[in-house]
Amino acid sequence: MNIPAKSVGDGDTSGKRTHDYRVSCGSCRLNTLCLPIALDSTEVERLDNIIQRGRPLQKGEHLYQEGVSFSAVYAVRSGAIKAYRVTDDGREQVTGFYFPGEILGMDGISKNAHACSARALETSAVCEIPFSALQELSVQMPDLQRHFFQLMSREITEDQQLITLLSKNTAEERIAALMLSISSRNARRKLSATQFRLPMSRIDIGNYLGLTVETVSRVFSRLQKLDILEVSNKEIKILDLDGLNEIANVHVGDDED
Amino acid sequence: MNIPAKSVGDGDTSGKRTHDYRVSCGSCRLNTLCLPIALDSTEVERLDNIIQRGRPLQKGEHLYQEGVSFSAVYAVRSGAIKAYRVTDDGREQVTGFYFPGEILGMDGISKNAHACSARALETSAVCEIPFSALQELSVQMPDLQRHFFQLMSREITEDQQLITLLSKNTAEERIAALMLSISSRNARRKLSATQFRLPMSRIDIGNYLGLTVETVSRVFSRLQKLDILEVSNKEIKILDLDGLNEIANVHVGDDED
DNA sequence: CAGCGCCATTGACATGCATCAAGCCCCCAG
DNA sequence: CTGGGGGCTTGATGCATGTCAATGGCGCTG
Numbered sequence: 001m002n003i004p005a006k007s008v009g010d011g012d013t014s015g016k017r018t019h020d021y022r023v024s025c026g027s028c029r030l031n032t033l034c035l036p037i038a039l040d041s042t043e044v045e046r047l048d049n050i051i052q053r054g055r056p057l058q059k060g061e062h063l064y065q066e067g068v069s070f071s072a073v074y075a076v077r078s079g080a081i082k083a084y085r086v087t088d089d090g091r092e093q094v095t096g097f098y099f100p101g102e103i104l105g106m107d108g109i110s111k112n113a114h115a116c117s118a119r120a121l122e123t124s125a126v127c128e129i130p131f132s133a134l135q136e137l138s139v140q141m142p143d144l145q146r147h148f149f150q151l152m153s154r155e156i157t158e159d160q161q162l163i164t165l166l167s168k169n170t171a172e173e174r175i176a177a178l179m180l181s182i183s184s185r186n187a188r189r190k191l192s193a194t195q196f197r198l199p200m201s202r203i204d205i206g207n208y209l210g211l212t213v214e215t216v217s218r219v220f221s222r223l224q225k226l227d228i229l230e231v232s233n234k235e236i237k238i239l240d241l242d243g244l245n246e247i248a249n250v251h252v253g254d255d256e257d
Numbered sequence: 258m259n260i261p262a263k264s265v266g267d268g269d270t271s272g273k274r275t276h277d278y279r280v281s282c283g284s285c286r287l288n289t290l291c292l293p294i295a296l297d298s299t300e301v302e303r304l305d306n307i308i309q310r311g312r313p314l315q316k317g318e319h320l321y322q323e324g325v326s327f328s329a330v331y332a333v334r335s336g337a338i339k340a341y342r343v344t345d346d347g348r349e350q351v352t353g354f355y356f357p358g359e360i361l362g363m364d365g366i367s368k369n370a371h372a373c374s375a376r377a378l379e380t381s382a383v384c385e386i387p388f389s390a391l392q393e394l395s396v397q398m399p400d401l402q403r404h405f406f407q408l409m410s411r412e413i414t415e416d417q418q419l420i421t422l423l424s425k426n427t428a429e430e431r432i433a434a435l436m437l438s439i440s441s442r443n444a445r446r447k448l449s450a451t452q453f454r455l456p457m458s459r460i461d462i463g464n465y466l467g468l469t470v471e472t473v474s475r476v477f478s479r480l481q482k483l484d485i486l487e488v489s490n491k492e493i494k495i496l497d498l499d500g501l502n503e504i505a506n507v508h509v510g511d512d513e514d
Numbered sequence: 515c516a517g518c519g520c521c522a523t524t525g526a527c528a529t530g531c532a533t534c535a536a537g538c539c540c541c542c543a544g
Numbered sequence: 545c546t547g548g549g550g551g552c553t554t555g556a557t558g559c560a561t562g563t564c565a566a567t568g569g570c571g572c573t574g
Contacts, residue, residue, distance in 0.1 A: 085417065085421065087421055087425060088506045089506070091425060093417075093420070093421040093424060093425060095417045095420060095421075106409075106410055106413060107410060107413050107414050107417065108410070109406050109407055109409075109410035110407045110408070110410035110411040110413075110414055111410075111414075115413075115414045115417065116417070135399065135402065135403060135406070136399075138396075138402065139395075139396055139399050139402065142392065142393075142396050145392065145395065145396065145402065146392060148406075149366050149392070149405075149409070150366055150367045151367070152363075152366075152406070152409040152410065152413065153363055153364060153365070153366035153367035153368075153409065154367040155413050156363060156364050156367075156409065156412050156413055156416060157364050157367055157368075157372045159413060159416035159417060159420060160342065160350075160352045160364065160372065160373070160416060162420055163350070163352060163416060163419055163420055163423060164342065164344055164350040164352075166420060166423040166424050166467060167350060167423050167464075167465075167466075167467030168344060168348060168350060168467070170530075170531090171530080171531070201551070201552090202551075202552065202553095203551080203552095207424075208424075209424075210423060210424030210425070211531080211532090212531075212532055212533080213551085213552075213553095214531090214532075214533080214534095214552095214553080214554085215530090215531060215532075216552095217552060217553050217554080218531095218553080218554080220552095220553090221553075221554080233539085233540080233551090233552075249345045249346070427560075427561090428560080428561070458520095458521070458522090459521070459522060459523095460521080460522095468561080468562090469561075469562060469563080470521085470522075470523095471522095471523080471524085471561085471562080471563085471564095472560090472561060472562075473522095474522060474523050474524080475523085475524080475561095477522095477523090478523075478524085490521090490522080490569090490570085515574105516573100516574095517572105517573090517574095518571105518572085518573085518574105519570105519571095519572090520569105520570090520571090520572100521568105521569085521570080521571100522567105522568080522569075522570095523566105523567080523568075523569095524565105524566085524567080524568095525564105525565085525566085525567105526563105526564085526565085526566105527562105527563080527564080527565105528561105528562080528563070528564095529559105529560105529561090529562075529563090530559105530560100530561090530562090531558105531559095531560090531561100532557100532558085532559080532560090533556100533557080533558075533559090534555105534556085534557080534558100535554105535555085535556085535557105536553105536554085536555085536556105537552105537553085537554085537555105538551105538552080538553070538554095539550105539551085539552075539553090540549105540550095540551085540552095541548105541549095541550090541551100542547105542548095542549095543546100543547090543548090544545100544546085544547090544548105
């Protein structure tokens with residue numbers, strides 16, 4: 001709700017879907033972050049032609065569900081999406097949060113079926129990029145192919161960072177790292193790096209970071225007491241970016257020899 | 258640098274190292290698991306032409322190091338490779354183990370520099386696949402492009418499985434899952450699914466699974482006491498595959514209501 | 515064959531986080 | 545304005561796993 005999809009805000013659902021959800025890539029504010037990066041204008045136009053833009057997702061609505069057949073990847077235009085999978089014993093594991101300009105769904109390529117589910121954390125607009133068309137286009141546009149390889153590779157390295165975080169770091173370090181990640185992703189979009197509203201619940205944060213809600217809450221309280229964060233429900237203000245970095249960096253050099 | 262081009266295989270080296278490192282993809286025992294899958298024979302030949310095969314890596318030798326510029330991905334032909342990154346505070350995080358038929362190095366694509374290091378856990382043979390050539394070939398061979406997308410996607414979903422494991426599961430469950438993973442990867446290569454030698458140390462296992470050596474050791478002892486595994490140093494025999502599966506599956510349905 | 519060093523095992527103890535439980539805050543509906 | 549419910553916070557307690565320490569086993573080297 002704090003990031004209304006441009007052109008969508010009024011008279012959303014019901015019959016008259018004549019609204020232009022059809023922001024083109026060429027005019028999209030995010031085209032320097034998203035897929036079109038590294039393409040020239042005629043290429044962007046061709047990419048634009050394969051992309052589908054639908055009505056925005058309401059909070060809680062699914063973009064896709066684990067197991068359903070894979071046909072497209074998605075770019076977030078506004079709002080926020082969480083991806084999660086359900087473990088064998090029925091618990092949920094959040095695997096990622098996706099913000100405007102970011103692309104999700106690539107996990108589905110390998111088995112031709114989505115390996116996670118994705119749902120909107122708040123009202124969100126999303127561009128659907130049919131994968132078969134993207135593949136064909138990639139064959140014709142090597143820059144696009146390369147860029148998409150890079151996007152997938154980035155997803156891999158980010159997952160590996162999370163693995164490291166989960167495997168080695170304390171609750172405090174994990175929360176600090178997440179806050180910094182959100183901060184820098186905001187900065188990328190020219191939003192405030194020090195003040196933002198978390199779109200996800202404490203439960204989701206804990207789930208993502210391998211912690212319980214209670215621990216998440218306690219860590220926020222502690223960081224507030226240390227004057228590193230100011231936390232008011234979902235509203236976060238980073239008061240001491242250096243301090244936060246220090247915590248996330250596992251206090252390099254804290255120990256003797 | 259540590260993988261001399263294939264033209265170097267015979268002739269150059271002193272003595273009788275006339276081994277042909279020049280196994281071609283067409284004749285490679287692993288070609289149904291590896292990159293060539295889904296390609297017809299003329300395509301395999303073209304792929305084969307870009308692949309470099311060097312002398313084997315000795316135990317402990319690096320295949321590539323974090324930070325060095327990225328130029329190729331690698332397929333394991335024999336032996337075993339571990340991938341790891343070094344955290345900000347200098348500790349190591351193992352991010353994966355790679356066995357014959359598996360491909361590593363895709364993390365380097367996004368930044369054009371390797372995001373992890375890779376070193377041989379035992380004497381290993383590796384095929385080097387120059388990435389720029391692979392990209393060009395992919396443009397000409399859509400099946401190859403698709404397959405490579407799938408490989409990257411598989412890496413993503415596997416990382417996500419590890420994330421879930423680290424975030425939700427107990428030490429016992431993690432070890433059980435790793436043993437099962439190795440078991441099924443052995444089976445894929447037509448080796449025994451129930452008896453094998455671990456190429457990695459307890460330290461590496463613990464590091465990979467977010468546990469200390471001591472915990473790994475204790476879990477092995479416990480599983481042995483339960484007659485689920487027979488452990489003799491690195492030699493593992495799975496005595497009760499179902500039992501192991503049950504442990505890894507987090508005892509579905511163990512709790513009331 | 516002896517000695518050294520690394521890896522693995524085992525035990526005793528410490529601790530960070532989970533669990534359980536209670537209460538509070540905020541938002542929304544009526 | 546008032547009541548209810550979900551999400552968040554805070555406290556008390558327990559447990560799984562980390563930490564520290566000692567010992568054992570195996571392979572390598574001279």
